[in-house]
Amino acid sequence: MFTSHDGLCSIGELAERAGVTVKAVRFYSDNGLLPEAARSAGGHRRYGPEALGRLRLLRSLRTLGLPVREVRRVLGEEEDAAGSVLEGAVAGQLRELGSQLAALRWREAALRLVLECPPGERADRLRLVGSVAAPPSTAALARFWRAWLPPRMPARATAAFLDAAVPQPPDDPEPAQVLAFARLYALVTRPCTGDERPQPEAHKVSGSRGPAVLYAGLAQAYELAGARLRRGHGPFPGEELDSFVDAYASAYGSRDTPGFRSVLAGQLAADPRIDRYWELTAEVISAPGGPPEPTPGSAHDWLCAALHVQTAVAAG
Known part of the structure; x- marks a missing residue:
């Protein structure tokens, strides 16, 4: 529970407790992922106790690399369906990461190929491997x-x-x-x-x-x-x-x-x-x-x- 008289906390306090930046909290709020409980008389955002758990979940999902659209899908489902949505989102992220890793490995081998060949052949090797996408x-x-x-x-x-x-x-x-x-x-x-x-x-x-x-x-x-x-x-x-x-x-x-x-x-x-x-x-x-x-x-x-x-x- 928050210690304020109304049981709510400011955006700064919430960010500090969750271990994220104020900018991140503001981003999630502006995108409808972290609803505000109220606004102060001065127009400042106020959050309820449930916001801390939700913010930590948001941070975890984003740390895994899930894009905002997938995070929105996971949070928007009922508890019973959220697990399958999360499973699908993580599997998709793994496929994308695998493709990125394959591209990096291919680029590494191509760079080694250019670096390790005789200097007189480098221009031709570079032109040859440069015409192929990574991953190919x-x-x-x-x-x-x-x-x-x-x-x-x-x-x-x-x-x-x-x-x-x-x-x-x-x-x-x-x-x-x-x-x-x-x-x-x-x-x-x-x-x-x-x-x-x-x-x-x-x-x-x-x-x-x-x-x-x-x-x-x-x-x-x-x-x-x-x-x-x-x-x-x-x-x-x-x-x-x-x-x-x-x-x-x-x-x-x-x-x-x-x-x-x-x-x-x-x-x-x-x-x-x-x-x-x-x-x-x-x-x-x-x-x-x-x-x-x-x-x-x-x-x-x-x-x-x-x-x-x-x-x-x-x-x-």
């Missing part, structure tokens, strides 16, 4: 693949392919990973002249279901081959290759025969490649100094090599 967005990479994929790909199949093909930047990157992502971003956003990213002939499947069948089958084959790559196994015919060939055979409406495999091997060998994309992707997602993580590109190469081995043996 993968929207440009997704656009690159959407322009490359068959136009009739169902949305679900497209989303599944993008999940595999678009690398997610690490939350706590090393400078080498920042450089790799910046180079990847530059690769997919540079101006194109003519048809520089043609759809591989082997992927031009007719019909409305063909592309979805092909890419779903390839995703399964790439996953199987990726497990072999992680164990350091060289390319060889097996379940992985059978799954790979079956994806093309099913999409084309053909049978998996030695003749089909021979034709497919020649087609795949002649198709255009985007090796640089997959090399940079592996650098982004792999721990620096550790073994490269498999990508759809490295899995595809492993499977193509296995197919070449098998068809070469059959032809010889």
